[in-house]
Amino acid sequence: MVKMVALLLFVILLSHSFANADTDSSDASALRVMYSSLNSPGQLTKWSSSDGDPCGESWKGITCSGNRVTEIQISGLGLSGSMGYQLTSLTSLINLDISNNNLGNQIPYQLPPNVQRLNLAGNGFTGGIPYSVSQITSLQYLNVSHNQIQGELSEIFGSLSSLNTLDISLNSMTGKLPQSFKSLTSMKKIYLQNNQFTGNVDVLANLPLDDLNIENNQFTGEIPEKLKGIMQKSNSNTKSSGPAPPSPPGAPPAKKSTQSHKSGGNSSPSSGKDGSHNGEKSGISSGRVAGIVISLSVVGAVAVIFIVKKRRRKSSTDIEKLDVEPFVLQSQKVQDVKLSQTSSATSMDATETPTAVTLKPPPINHHKSVSGDDLSAKLIILQKKTRTTETKAVQYSIADVQMATDSFSVENLIGDGSIGSVYRAHFGNGKVLTVKKLYSSELRNPEDFLKMVPDISQLDHPNVTELVGYCSEDGQHLLVHEFHENGSLHDFLHKMDDDNTRLTWDTRVKIALGTAKALEYLHEACSPSLVHKNIKSENILLDADLNPHLSDSGLANLMADVDQGLNHNIESGYGAPEAAISGKCTTKSDVYSFGVVMLELFSGRKPFDRSRPRSEQSLVRWATPQLHDIDALEKMVDPSLTGLYSIKSLSRFADVIALCVQPEPEFRPPMSEVVQALVRLVQRANMSKRLHSDDQD
Incomplete structure (x- = not known):
């Protein structure tokens, strides 16, 4: 009897142990997506893209506490692909080391x-x-x-007061050091060497540093005495005549250098697990910082495996289940780093301008992929951050604006919108801007105008139209924005027949991606989340290079909840079904409206067109049943494209549209997932072009 009781207890304990080993579902899902995005490499033993228990089965490089994943350490395994798009689900992860692999492309937004x-x-x-x-x-x-x-390094460090080690050495970064460095009150070690930074280093002067390397940049100006002392102290600790210390986790193996230590021979940091820096560095002898830049010699070929699969159409409502037949790309590896003591070099063209953020939003905790009616309701705010009441916008007098617009003359009228009229304005300094004259009848409370201007002026994203100035006099409420010479996307698609051919398929994808990034910024980077409420092609402005800029961002809080703007949005075909019923807009209704804009880009049709047969008047109703039919897509696409597109690209674009315009808001993806899907579409298209080009050679 005693043996049976003992055996029973053992079984209970064993089953309890296994139960505790089951990994949190959101963590397990994120790791499966990561495994698939990394092209399912054999090096990651026990990993799976479909099932498995990362914690209970001890997946390679995974450390858990209870059923939550706390560490991922998969450095130096020759991995390719990407890290996936569910990293924000890993809310208990405290250590992520995926260094020394071949991931290439851009660092993912979701971390x-x-x-x-x-x-x-x-x-x-x-x-x-x-x-x-x-x-x-x-x-x-x-x-x-x-x-x-x-x-350039953007202003992203204002909330990172816990950061004690920062290593951005051996890159191609340019520009001045950001002022938000001053907020790094815990900073001990900074490694900036071998970039192309300019300006002075004064912003580092008051940080509690004990290790600093700024070699091989283009800094100018006097070095603060405190920083000289730190660099000399760091340099004196590496004067040993013995061999150089081993490279740290996260740095490629150091090569022997033929240069002396004074020329930065071993410039890569040797920061061990504690973040210590043991690499040899040279001090800077004069009060001026020499402009020394690096020349990267890239050796090796790019091995590409093109996996071709027959496209399967599907009715999935989850963006992560879209076709992801990947191109496995072994990214170019820097085989040799040669330091040249030249005073200047040609910098690499940036593929995307980094975004400067002044709102400093709190962290976003996505326990699982957001799919509710309103994204803001799903955010777990870990730290409350309030926006500053200061404004970057210039205050204009009504006399200044009247002179710039010739007293709001008809000749300067650009257009009439649902919330105001827009005028071209020529100011005295030769600057051409636009003035939006808000309809006072549409304002919820005119007294809120001056309260909202600081918030709007802080919106800082390359795809969000910048607020330059404002005016509030004599009952007038005016907003002065940057001017974009190519007008609106609506005009390009529907009013400029001769110029419509300029909107190639690649340009249309670029416009969709840029607009998606703008919405991602408003929904997920701003705190509290900003709902635009009025997404339509008329509010997407195009600059000289046809890059998109979303206008009217941040104005929703000034306008009445049930206003002519919302009604117009619904009647014109952009409004989400639930907004028509409740009169309320959410981030999910913004996603729907964005999907309609994508349909415009795809088809060249207006969202609602009474001139067409009744069954084709509503673009969403007409297009949605055909979005999963490859044969139908070519008949739906804008005829002005004259066949100059990839069928695969059309199909993947249609996949994203189908997800965004679903009638049920809870099934629409958050904008961050839309951005990731469009980024993958662009990457595949670029890879296909390279392969085609290689075939022609």
Whole structure:
């Protein structure tokens, strides 16, 4: 009897142990997506894209606490592909080390929200550091060294007061150091060497540093005495005549250099697990910082495996289930780093301008992929951040604006919208801007105008129209914005027949992606989340290079909930079904309206057109049943494209449209997932072009 009781207890304990080993479903899903995005490599033993228990089965590189994943350490395994798009689900992850692989492309926007150590070094990443990093207030260690990151460092460090080690060495970054560096009150170690930074280093002067490397940049000006002392102290610790210390996790193996230590022979940081820096560095002897830049010699070929599968049409409502037949790309590896003591070099063109963020939003905790009516209701706010009441916008007098618009003359009238009229304005400095004259009858409370201007002026994204100034006098409420010479997307698609051919398929995809990024910024980077309420092609302005800029952002809170703008949006075919019923707009109704804009780009048709047969008047009703039919897509696409497109690209674009315009708001994806899907579409298209070009050679 005693044996039976003991056996029973053993079985109960054993089953309880296995039950505890079951990984949190959101964590397991994120790892499966990651495995698939990494092209299901054999190096990741026990990993699976369809099932499995990461914690209970001890997947390679995975550490858990209870049923939550706390660490992912898969450095130096030769992995390719991408990290997936569900990293924000890993809310218990504190250490992510995926350094020294071949991931290439851009650092993903979606990152674990509570990570403390983030090591992305040595992956060939291009583009910039995503502004989502500014949301990870728990971050203590950030290493993005030994990549090909370009452009300027944006103002993303204001909320990162816990960050103590920052390594962005051996990249192609330019511009001045951001003022938000001053907020890094815990910073001990900064490695900026081997970039193309300019300006002075004064912003570092008051940080509690004990290790600093700024070599091989183009800094100018006097170095603060405190920083000289730190650099000299760091340099004196590496004067040993013995061999150089080993490279750290997150840095490629160091090569022997023929240069002396004074020329930066071993410039890569050796930051061990504690973030310490042991690499040899040279001090800077004069009060001026020499402009020394690096020349990267890239050796090796790109191995490409093109996986062709017959396209399957589907009715899935989940964006992660879209076709992801990947091109497996072994990214270019930097085989040799040669330091040249030239005073200037040609910088690499940035693929995308980094986004400067002044709102400093709190971290976003996505326990699982957001799919509710309103994204803002799904956010778990870890730290409350209030917006500053200061405004970057210039205050104009009514006399200034009247002079610039010739007293709002008809000749300067650009258009009439649902919330105001827009005029071209020529100011005294030769600057051409636009003035939006808001209809006072549409304002919820005119007194709120001046309260909202600071918030609107802080919106800072390359695809959001910038607020330059404002005027509030004599009952007038005026907003002054930057001017975009190519007008609106609506005019390009529906009024400029001769210019319509300029909107190639690639340009249309670019416009969709840029607009999606703007909405992603409003919905997921701003706190609280901003609902646009009035997404339509008339509010997407095109600059000289046909890049999109979303206008009227941030104006929703000024307007009445049930206003002519909302009614117009519904009547014109952009409004989501639930908005027509409730009179309320949410982030999910914005997603729907964006899907309608994508349909416009796809078909060249207006969202609602009474001149067409009754069954074709509503673009969504006419197009939706055909979006999963490959044969129908070519008949639906804008005839002005004259066949100059890829069928696969059309099909994948249609997949995203179908998800965005679903009648049930809970099934529409968040904009971050839409962005990821469009990015993958662009990447596949670029790869296909390279392959086609190679075939022609």
